[in-house]
Amino acid sequence: MLGLWWFKFWKLNRFIQWLKHSYLFLIIMAIYLPLVIIVFLSFTNPSKKGNVIVNFQNFNHGDNYVKLFFDPTYYGNFQAGLFNSLVIVLIVVPISLTIGILATFGIWKAKKRTQNLVLNSSKITIVNPDMITGISLVILFVITFLPLKISLGWVTIILAQISFTTPYVIVTIYPKMMKMNYNLILSSYDLNHKKMATFFRIVLPYLLPAILAAGLIAFATSFDDFIITNLVKGRVTTLSTELYTMKKGIKSWAITFGALVILVTFGLLTIISLFKMFNTHKLIRYSWTKIKYLLSSKARMKNRSSPLDQIISLTE
Amino acid sequence: MVKKNILRSLITLLITPLLSSCWLWNDTNQIIFANYQSYLSPWLSNSLQQRYGVKFQYFNVAEEVPGQYKLNNYDLSVVSTSVMDTLISENLVQKIDWSVFKLKNPETGEEIDNAQKALQLYTKPVQTILQNTYQNDRGEKINLLDYGIPYFFQTFNFGYRGEKIPALNPDNTNPSWKAMLTTIGGEPRFKSQPNQPKIAMVEDPRTILSTAQLISSNTVNFAEKRSVQQLTNVYQQLVDQGLNKSNLGNLPIVLNSDSNTLIDLLTKGPDDKGVSGAFLYNGDLFYAANGGDLEIPLSADNFHIVKNDHMLYALDMINFSNKITKVFEKGSNNQLMADSKLAKMYQLVKTLSFEGLSDLAGILSESEVSTDLDSSQKALIQAKVMGNCNTDDCYSYDANLNDKGPDGGVNSYKYAPAINFDHVNYTPPLKKLYYEILGVKLNNPSSKILSANSSSDDDDDQEDQQTIQQIQNSSDPKLEDVQKIIEQSYFYTEPEDVVFGKKEGKNDQDYSDINHTNWSSKLSIANFDSYDYQNGNSNSNMIKVNQLTFDPEKQEVTIQYQTKNSSDDFWSEEKEVTYSIIKTAMENWNDLKQAAKDKAKLLAEIMMINDIDNINNYIEKKFDDLTSSNMALAFSNLLRSW
Numbered sequence: 001m002l003g004l005w006w007f008k009f010w011k012l013n014r015f016i017q018w019l020k021h022s023y024l025f026l027i028i029m030a031i032y033l034p035l036v037i038i039v040f041l042s043f044t045n046p047s048k049k050g051n052v053i054v055n056f057q058n059f060n061h062g063d064n065y066v067k068l069f070f071d072p073t074y075y076g077n078f079q080a081g082l083f084n085s086l087v088i089v090l091i092v093v094p095i096s097l098t099i100g101i102l103a104t105f106g107i108w109k110a111k112k113r114t115q116n117l118v119l120n121s122s123k124i125t126i127v128n129p130d131m132i133t134g135i136s137l138v139i140l141f142v143i144t145f146l147p148l149k150i151s152l153g154w155v156t157i158i159l160a161q162i163s164f165t166t167p168y169v170i171v172t173i174y175p176k177m178m179k180m181n182y183n184l185i186l187s188s189y190d191l192n193h194k195k196m197a198t199f200f201r202i203v204l205p206y207l208l209p210a211i212l213a214a215g216l217i218a219f220a221t222s223f224d225d226f227i228i229t230n231l232v233k234g235r236v237t238t239l240s241t242e243l244y245t246m247k248k249g250i251k252s253w254a255i256t257f258g259a260l261v262i263l264v265t266f267g268l269l270t271i272i273s274l275f276k277m278f279n280t281h282k283l284i285r286y287s288w289t290k291i292k293y294l295l296s297s298k299a300r301m302k303n304r305s306s307p308l309d310q311i312i313s314l315t316e
Numbered sequence: 317m318v319k320k321n322i323l324r325s326l327i328t329l330l331i332t333p334l335l336s337s338c339w340l341w342n343d344t345n346q347i348i349f350a351n352y353q354s355y356l357s358p359w360l361s362n363s364l365q366q367r368y369g370v371k372f373q374y375f376n377v378a379e380e381v382p383g384q385y386k387l388n389n390y391d392l393s394v395v396s397t398s399v400m401d402t403l404i405s406e407n408l409v410q411k412i413d414w415s416v417f418k419l420k421n422p423e424t425g426e427e428i429d430n431a432q433k434a435l436q437l438y439t440k441p442v443q444t445i446l447q448n449t450y451q452n453d454r455g456e457k458i459n460l461l462d463y464g465i466p467y468f469f470q471t472f473n474f475g476y477r478g479e480k481i482p483a484l485n486p487d488n489t490n491p492s493w494k495a496m497l498t499t500i501g502g503e504p505r506f507k508s509q510p511n512q513p514k515i516a517m518v519e520d521p522r523t524i525l526s527t528a529q530l531i532s533s534n535t536v537n538f539a540e541k542r543s544v545q546q547l548t549n550v551y552q553q554l555v556d557q558g559l560n561k562s563n564l565g566n567l568p569i570v571l572n573s574d575s576n577t578l579i580d581l582l583t584k585g586p587d588d589k590g591v592s593g594a595f596l597y598n599g600d601l602f603y604a605a606n607g608g609d610l611e612i613p614l615s616a617d618n619f620h621i622v623k624n625d626h627m628l629y630a631l632d633m634i635n636f637s638n639k640i641t642k643v644f645e646k647g648s649n650n651q652l653m654a655d656s657k658l659a660k661m662y663q664l665v666k667t668l669s670f671e672g673l674s675d676l677a678g679i680l681s682e683s684e685v686s687t688d689l690d691s692s693q694k695a696l697i698q699a700k701v702m703g704n705c706n707t708d709d710c711y712s713y714d715a716n717l718n719d720k721g722p723d724g725g726v727n728s729y730k731y732a733p734a735i736n737f738d739h740v741n742y743t744p745p746l747k748k749l750y751y752e753i754l755g756v757k758l759n760n761p762s763s764k765i766l767s768a769n770s771s772s773d774d775d776d777d778q779e780d781q782q783t784i785q786q787i788q789n790s791s792d793p794k795l796e797d798v799q800k801i802i803e804q805s806y807f808y809t810e811p812e813d814v815v816f817g818k819k820e821g822k823n824d825q826d827y828s829d830i831n832h833t834n835w836s837s838k839l840s841i842a843n844f845d846s847y848d849y850q851n852g853n854s855n856s857n858m859i860k861v862n863q864l865t866f867d868p869e870k871q872e873v874t875i876q877y878q879t880k881n882s883s884d885d886f887w888s889e890e891k892e893v894t895y896s897i898i899k900t901a902m903e904n905w906n907d908l909k910q911a912a913k914d915k916a917k918l919l920a921e922i923m924m925i926n927d928i929d930n931i932n933n934y935i936e937k938k939f940d941d942l943t944s945s946n947m948a949l950a951f952s953n954l955l956r957s958w
Binding site: 074076152234 | 348374
């Protein structure tokens with residue numbers, strides 16, 4: 001009896017042990033399995049109507065990736081949508097970053113009451129459901145733009161996206177700004193820098209990591225947005241509005257594009273982690289420094305720094 | 317201070333051109349064509365994009381269109397007739413000027429310059445719907461052709477898998493909706509398995525409401541506003557008539573707004589986690605019968621459609637937004653300027669709907685005024701029209717719309733309407749195309765006489781000719797007549813397999829001692845015959861039998877073989893077929909052909925839409941706002957009972 005109980009416990013315990021060791025992998029698998037499936041599906045032949053078939057048969061040799069760029073009957077509105085999305089992002093991100101940085105600097109220098117007022121009001125836009133923001137924007141545009149014979153389109157998409165990406169930029173940069181020591185600026189003044197020079201030489205470099213992060217967030221929100229963009233898009237379509245109109249089956253190009261994004265992201269992450277590994281693993285680090293030494297001595301002999309040298313200095 | 321000014325001007329410099337360039341991009345000269353997703357051949361959409369600079373946008377529901385027209389976001393769209401009704405009553409669509417198309421009636425040669433004459437271009441049921449369904453504010457009937465060009469025609473049907481159910485497909489009559497639902501409710505194959513519904517229905521509240529309405533009434537519309545309770549009662553009739561949990565089990569019906577998902581379920585069938593029956597529009601059933609996305613081959617004894625005495629009909633129409641300004645040629649007040657947006661839109665619709673119907677003079681004059689063509693291209697067009705060209709390429713006024721294209725590549729068809737039909741697979745409203753799909757050419761009177769005079773010695777051929785003439789002369793072709801000449805229709809495809817069987821004149825007893833060791837001497841040399849019907853000859857050199865297995869119990873033989881074309885030197889991929897050994901190759905071939913014919917008959921049955929009395933009662937009309945919001949609430953009540 002006891003033996004049986006013990007056996008059961010031992011078995012259970014083994015299971016618990018196994019779970020302890022592998023639950024992280026299980027969770028990671030649950031997150032990544034759907035993405036892996038997308039990659040697999042991107043290598044299957046589309047149906048007669050260009051839809052993706054989810055029976056994991058009829059694999060091809062990556063024909064879809066070629067068609068995604070060269071066969072208009074395959075990609076349909078994809079390329080136009082992607083182009084429009086990229087143009088919008090390229091306009092929206094710099095503008096919202098500029099507004100965001102200047103606003104953060106202003107908030108930082110303002111009185112406590114104004115600081116709270118502006119920060120909280122920018123949070124409202126983030127918390128507010130997109131649908132409400134979108135409807136309010138479309139009403140605003142219809143009242144102000146249509147009477148001027150300007151129809152909804154590029155201008156309204158860009159203005160709407162600037163208005164909802166800027167708060168994200170402010171919220172991302174402000175914590176870094178708060179940590180800035182005012183004495184830094186004062187010492188810059190002492191060193192005879194004017195206000196503008198101080199802003200560009202001291203404040204901006206100090207904020208750079210936060211600005212990069214804010215830029216990425218602004219890029220993602222702008223590129224992804226469907227709800228607001230769909231309301232104000234007028235005659236322009238973006239990638240997200242194209243993706244959301246698939247009512248009769250999922251088009252194969254969407255899967256192929258998704259897989260491409262996944263593969264590119266995966267590739268970039270691999271490269272980054274490889275670089276990190278070079279710097280952490282002892283043996284690799286040793287040989288790496290050896291190579292670096294050899295390269296740099298060669299470079300020194302040539303009396304100029306090679307591009308590779310510059311990259312190496314970046315990774316240090 | 318100076319630096320501040322520099323920064324300010326820099327920012328202005330950066331933002332102003334960006335925003336102003338956006339302004340320029342906001343080009344309202346580009347034509348925006350709004351359509352349902354997957355409702356146009358991708359090849360055609362690409363070619364139209366290149367020819368007319370048109371951009372296609374897809375909407376989720378056609379009810380979006382009136383709002384988008386008001387905002388000037390769409391220029392033309394494909395919408396169902398109920399939305400057309402809204403568009404006309406709110407004055408959002410333009411009147412169509414049929415004389416711009418420069419069309420001629422393919423049967424009479426008469427010029428079509430107004431909507432009344434244009435009616436002759438369409439099939440009988442479509443004509444009835446176009447003329448009799450809607451009224452204007454003064455109570456006068458509207459001819460819908462004044463505002464739109466028919467695109468595709470549909471019916472809402474029930475298709476099912478497995479053996480034929482006699483009550484659903486009686487021989488001489490069509491069952492009513494009520495009778496059909498009662499039969500479905502009592503049929504064991506539609507009873508849900510645990511967690512697996514066996515009936516699918518497209519999740520569209522309005523379509524389901526209209527069909528529920530057909531149970532007790534002979535119209536799909538309501539005379540006045542309806543409350544939530546009244547609408548719930550209408551929906552409830554579906555449940556009362558048989559589609560309920562007590563008849564069909566715990567999960568009676570699977571609903572999805574993506575018809576493609578339902579097509580997949582129907583093609584998979586009940587044995588492979590699919591469904592046994594589905595309520596879908598006939599084009600979707602057609603696609604399912606053809607195997608759907610999954611390309612599962614289905615035979616006619618395993619797939620059936622129920623044609624009811626009263627069904628829901630839907631007609632989709634192309635229409636132009638009223639926001640587009642008409643620009644006329646100088647000195648004329650009715651001729652559109654050749655490169656104006658509206659003129660391009662007319663050209664676009666002419667290509668999409670009527671290519672191949674155009675008269676020669678029209679093509680010539682169009683090419684002469686066109687600014688897109690250079691002189692050599694114009695000369696080429698002139699040569700094609702005058703007949704000084706390769707016959708495949710010539711433009712001709714009495715062309716057949718389903719003529720094959722010269723390239724024989726991706727598009728087997730030459731003209732846009734046939735290319736589009738080949739992809740979309742809904743019933744074409746255009747009479748000429750509809751008849752050609754059924755296997756009958758509708759050409760101008762002179763060629764009709766020619767075909768009538770061409771006498772043939774063969775009795776079968778003469779019989780066929782009689783049937784063809786009968787269909788040509790009838791305004792509403794019958795399924796039975798079409799089935800007689802099914803081999804000439806769009807639906808029939810000749811089997812492509814090589815057929816094997818007993819050699820002609822050989823004795824059955826020759827096979828009695830056959831086994832896996834002696835099959836080659838017994839079958840392949842002495843008694844076995846193969847026939848490559850695809851290539852139309854009996855050249856055994858081109859067929860290589862790799863493996864042959866014999867099942868003595870079933871008297872069947874399974875053959876793995878390869879074929880080789882005389883033109884190239886490569887053996888094809890290995891194919892496998894199973895044939896009865898008792899029959900000769902010719903008999904087996906006839907069996908195969910009969911199966912293909914049956915399949916074609918099924919497809920013809922799905923595609924054909926016949927005229928019925930008061931067909932306009934079965935077309936949806938626009939709902940007032942209150943009723944449509946009530947409908948959404950009532951529909952959620954229905955979902956609760958499923």
